[in-house]
Amino acid sequence: MSLPVVQSELLKGLPGVRHAFFTRQGGVSSGLFDSLNVGRGSSDEAADVEENRARAAGWFGVMPDALNTCYQIHSARALTAEAPWGRYRPEGDGVVTDQRSVVCGALHADCAPVLIADPKARVVAAAHAGWKGALTGIVAETVAAMERLGARRADMVAAVGPCISQASYEVGEEFEATFLEADPAHAAWFAPGAPGKRQFDLPGFVLSRLAAAGVNRAEWVGRDTCAEDELFYSNRRAFRRGEPDYGRLLSAIMLD
Template sequence: MTLEILTSDSLSPLRHGFFTRHGGASSGVFEGLNCGTGSSDQADIVAINRKRVAQAMGVDTGRLISMRQVHSASVHTLTGVPAAPPEADGLVTDLPGHALTVLTADCQPVLFADHDARVIGAAHAGWKGAMNGVLEATLDAMEALGAERGNTVAVIGPTISQRAYEVGWDFYDDFIAEDPDNQRFFSGGGAQKPHFDLPAYGLHRLRSAGIGHASWTRHCTYSDEARFYSYRRSVHRGEADYGRLIAAIRLSPV
């Protein structure tokens, strides 16, 4: 099976993509293109999957740059190939030939670009990272490299949709305590637990930060098992582990 790569007109002509699970070598609960080195999948199989992604991105595997994601607002500015994946949830660079990547399985993968300044970024934005400011921090780090947020575009890739994202009332209370207007990102009430709209919240944070354009691909990871991994779906099924999707973006040489 060939790779399936979702792209966005607003990020083109930059080489980029939100990879689905199609076209990978993994099997079992990881069936497909599992790129999670932190999963319990066979390391050599994950390496094969990552090599396929690197080839699709037109880079050596050593220039497929990953992070050790910790649901933070930390952003790493790439100045060369790091000795080890940085502990961060955002990557930015103005270096051509390096593919910035983010791994997800329900959280938001967000790819950024200022085409004129030739600065790119990638962020891992679950609810915690988004609330803590990882999206704004990524824009700040891009600006430090010469980008202008008013010229910057961001695309949120496949993530869990509101229909599938039931949360507890303590979760709801934390968001309302941050900003009472956050109530608009929840549905349900009374005896029914609230459902959180993660991509709408991500778009709100980006637009409030003054980004030039932000959009979501409108793909739900939970609802489309054939194409996407989902942490929440794996928990509901009592599975021992789950695969990780990869998203990537790179600058071409001038």
Template sequence: MTVTTSLEIITSDLLDGVRHGFFTRRGGASSGIFKGLNCGTGSSDQTSMVDTNRARVADAMGVPILQLVTVHQTHSARAVAVEDAQPLPRPEADAIVTATPGTAIAILTADCQPVLFADRKAGVIGAAHAGWRGAVDGVLDSTLEAMEELGARRENTHAVIGPSISQRAYEVGPEFFETFFDEDRENSMFFINGEGDRFLFDLPAYGLHRLRRAGVGQAEWTRHCTYSDPERFFSYRRSVHQGEADYGRLISAIRL
């Protein structure tokens, strides 16, 4: 883990040689339920605070704020390629890829999987927001396909899943299980029994399975649970359980 100024930035050895980070909530300007580094423009936090937080992230990544590129996330499987500046309006997508040096790409999460990709040989990077719906629908595969269009090779690509909700905190109903079982019967291995008719779902293990099935060279999860560590991470599910009106969004970024 690397710490830049007052920000806490989780990094992975798999992405050595490429500037990247899964930012925790520490070191931000927001207060109240958004206390810390809330980077969610879709939250009800003060716009000036979110802008300040994003500027701190851009500074940590060594880029001007307009070269910290994000998208309008919709839990889709769509990946877009970007060049050297933030497209406006932000495109609707859940993954971003680029081969432009000096451009940082970033996605926002609050329990869903933030996944950062790099093919260092080809000089191509990617970032994906992979909740359960996006993961089932193929957002990780779409990211790899978009990277290949820029010259990457998936067998040379490393992928890292950042802080996400862990299995012990992710209770789901039988209809959720059926969705995964219908997609592939082998998906039952990502569920264990909970109370009554409930199940506990292992989202990061499913993400790793999809990445490896897609043929990435190496993949790992940082093993941080967003739900279980409120001092470091925002969590949508925890905010619902606590009856809070809204929740902050974590940012994860990578640049060449």
């Protein structure tokens, strides 16, 4: 199925791997959710969400039941999928597989989606990395889960998808303090903002977590969900506008 997607040049070059960072375009939802909202936790019409998920699955050439996504809880929990989950949504923030029958997916609307592949071991993963999950270890846990399936960190390739950029991500000083308490070196991911405010580099921080986990071939695709209204949903943008809800984007990867 033809849907507009963003792709990583690093991942595109891998044999036997397909991936997509879907935009908000090409679906059936309306209003605030216009149009490819895949979030079952949103207040969108359930039938529209299921049709959107089916369209995304169709892009990969699989049935909707093969699109495995978690009930995301901003955790460091990565789950291994041995088969399609169907409508089952286990709690967690990472999906890892070595099965061709499974599409690993992450939902997001400003948080950073991370897609990882080891084309030699034929293991792939998708992770949802908001600031909390990134800080508490979702990237490292996802990489470790891939290793348990035979992947090697030296052979992994990763991409951070569309997410909120540093220019759009203003936070309070107490937010920065949480990071500095964990590691003073995290100061590198903050810049001055308005008085009493800081700007946090989420994609840069997630890339640093990949490097710390031993994944050295990685990139951010360079797209800002908050700033690009026509292409992406954004939690922060919805909050600024006083909107009661927002759509969820999908980023996904599978073995060919």
